[in-house]
Amino acid sequence: MKPITVLVSVDSNSVLLGARHFLNYLRDLVYDHNLGDVVEILETGSMGVYPEGVIVSILPDNVFYLVKTEEDVRTIFEEHILKGRRASRLLLDEGKVKSSVEIERLTQETRVVLKNVGEIDPTDIEEYIARDGYFALAKALQMRPEEVIEEVKKSGLRGRGGAGFPTGLKWEFTAKAKSDQKYVLCNADEGEPGTFKDRLIMEGDPHSLIEGMVIAGYAVGATKGYIYIRGEYYGSIEILKKAIEQAYEYGFLGENILGSGFSFDLKVRLGAGAYVAGEETALIESIEGKPAKPRLKPPYPPTYGLFGKPTVVNNVETFVNVPRIILNGADWFRSFGTPSSPGTKVFSLVGNVVRKGIVEVPMGTTVRDLVFRFGGGVEKGRQLKMVQTGGSAGTFIGPDKLDVPLDFDSYGKYGVSIGSGVILVIDDIHCAVDLALTVMQFFEHESCGKCTPCREGTRMAVDILTRISRGQGREEDLELLREIAKNAGEASFCGMGQSVPVPLLSILDNFEEEFRAHIGAERCPVGVCEFVRTSKKLKVK
Ligand SMILES: Cc1cc2nc3c(=O)[nH]c(=O)nc-3n(C[C@H](O)[C@H](O)[C@H](O)COP(=O)(O)O)c2cc1C
Ligand code: SF4
CATH class of the missing domain: 3.10.20.600 (Ubiquitin-like (UB roll))
Structure with missing residues (x-):
């Protein structure tokens, strides 16, 4: 029997769908059949957008299966592993995608950031090294720090945390600030509802993040770094801690990295799950051991950051782009994306x-x-x-x-x-008023309370939207909501309150008629939910 490697996607989504159970079951089957010497079963990160099941790929055949039950695992074991033929019923995309596809072609994605995710065992540094891992660090350490910054500037990389600030420029400000100590922080708080890309990146390819942070440290002259990650991300935390340990062991972290004379230490810090803790200055306060409340800006972190020292704060995805840029060059990076937003x-x-x-x-x-x-x-x-x-x-x-x-x-x-x-x-069974209410409830709940336009504005918006949703809205309510949004946008202390108008005005502008139709209505006028005058909770018929 030829040697086979089975990759099982055990990112958080897949775990919820039973990935660990399937993995153990498959290992038991292999063990029971004494095939441990020829069948290697590895855990890997997310392979993409297939929520209905767990992706299992078999190498060297490059066959991808979608597994939903223990029975499916047994079928793959018996058909593919024992008998050497495809379990066609379980082929991904009903067999439209056949063998010899790489992940990139399989999903038609352009995998730069995710190039290793779903391809390697994230707990094994050697697999990362085998795919050019830490080569960019070695290359960067041969360059002068200002050359590294110049390359990142030339690439046009902009921060992936949301604001899109040019990364090279941020690094240049930090490099130019004079100080005995500087820091590099990774913002892995990922509090935006619906966002889970940073988690899957860290779970699937933790070393790319570490490598990007060490390169940033070298470029700006920082010797210490922290990854600030939300405490609920148990899987990512465990994987990151292990990866950091391995990076120290292999000399990619710690004293005199790769004999360059440059030293960098990296630690993980856990957040307690507040949305505003992702705002960079609130994040800094939190790492300092204080409540996560934003600071007045300016001064910005590149001049006054952690413990008052110059600090780079970047998102996970931003850092992961860095080794790719250093290794392949700014022009290569610019070959993806748009002129103003490359990559x-x-x-x-x-x-x-x-x-x-x-x-x-x-x-x-x-x-x-x-x-x-x-x-x-x-x-x-x-x-x-x-x-x-x-x-x-x-x-x-x-x-x-x-x-x-x-x-x-x-x-x-x-x-x-x-x-x-x-x-x-x-989809069309959702009601715009209910959605606006849900979003404003989120903002009200997460407001840190430091400033009035955000604290009181979001509370008032929730009150108004609640009464509209109950059919008790008034004619002037829509104007009132617009005014609240405008005030929060213009007068709030930090980016959180300042962003209130973005969802609120866009839903009001696009669905004004639906809002108006709720005023004085007995039931939801959209006709698909039943909450007016009975309950404010959306109940789908
Ligand atoms: C309320 C609020 C929450 C934020 N949450 C995050 C977050 O979870 N992750 C993140 O990278 N940036 C977040 N940001 C943006 C950060 O303040 C900061 O701009 C970013 O970490 C900088 O990294 P980048 O330049 O790589 O994007 C948030 C901003 C605000 C106002
Ligand atoms: S806008 Fe004001 S109240 Fe809202 S989170 Fe920021 S500082 Fe806190």
């Missing part, structure tokens, strides 16, 4: 979409492609009503904006935000 973007597809999960595409990909080509369209054959792009702080758009290419300019140009890369698909 790719990892999107989280959620809501009423057929295939949920993460997908990596070039910047400038349209919303339509994300929803229909990669996501497979609206589930249960329903109609698309709207899409919320960019997370809870993002825009609600109707089907008329499906052809907008998403990048960091799409908000300014077309009123469609990219934010943290959430694509929340909403």
Whole structure:
């Protein structure tokens, strides 16, 4: 029997679908049949957007299966592993995708950030090294720090945490700040509802993040780094801690890295799950041991950050792009995406979409492609009503904006935000008022209370939307909501309150008629939910 490697996707989504159980079951079968010497079973990260089951791939045949039950595992074992023939019933995409496909072709993605995710065992540093891992660090250490920054600037890389600030410029500000101590922080708080791309990146390829952070440290002259990650991300935390341990063991962290004279220490810090803790200055306060409340800006972190020292704060995806840029060059990176937003973007597809999960595409990909080509369209054959792009702080758009290419300019140009890369698909059984209420309840709950326009504005918005949803709205309510949104946007202390108008105004503008129709109505006028005057909870018939 020829040696076989079986890769089982055990990212968080797959774990919820039974991946660990399937993995153990498969291991038992292999053990019971004394095949341990020829069949290797490895855990790997997310292979893409297939929410209905766990992806299992078999090498060297390059066959991909979708597993939903223990019975499926047994079938693959008996058919493919024992008898050497395809278990055609379980082939991914009903067999339309056959063998000899790499992940990239399988999903038609452009995998730059996710190039290792779903391909390697994230707990094994040697697998990472075998795929050019830490080569970029070795290369960067041979360059002068300012050359590294220049390359990142030339690449046009912009922060993937939402604001799209040019990364090279941020690093340059930090490098130029004079200080005895500087820091590099990774923002892995990922509090935006619907976003889970950072989690899957860290679970599938933790060493790329570590490598990107060490390169950043070298470029700006920082010797200490922290990954600030939300405490609920147990899987990522465990994998990251192990990866850090291995990186120390292999000399990619610690003293005198690769004999360069440069030293860098990296630790993990856990957040307690507040949305605002993802705001960079609140994150810094939290690492310092204080409540996660934003600081007044300026000064910005590159001059006054952690413990008052110059600090780089970047998102997970931003850092993971860095080794790719250093290794392949800025021009290569610019060959993806749009001139003002080069590179790719990892999107989280959620809501009423057929295939949920993460997908990596070039910047400038349209919303339509994300929803229909990669996501497979609206589930249960329903109609698309709207899409919320960019997370809870993002825009609600109707089907008329499906052809907008998403990048960091799409908000300014077309009123469609990219934010943290959430694509929340909403079908026609949802009510715009109820959605607006849900989003504002989130903002009200997460407001840290430091400033009035955010604290009181979100509370008032919730009150008004609640009464509209109960049919007790007043004519002037829509104007009032617009005023609240405007005040929060203009007068709030931090980016959280400042972003209130983005979802609120976009849903009001796109669905004003639906809001008006609720005023004085006995029941939900959309006719699909039953909450007016009875309950504010959406009940689908
Ligand atoms: C309320 C709020 C929450 C945020 N949450 C996150 C987050 O979870 N992850 C993140 O990378 N950036 C988040 N940001 C953006 C950060 O403040 C910061 O811009 C980012 O970490 C910088 O990294 P980048 O330049 O690589 O995008 C948030 C901002 C605000 C206002
Ligand atoms: S806008 Fe004000 S109240 Fe809202 S989270 Fe920021 S600092 Fe806190």
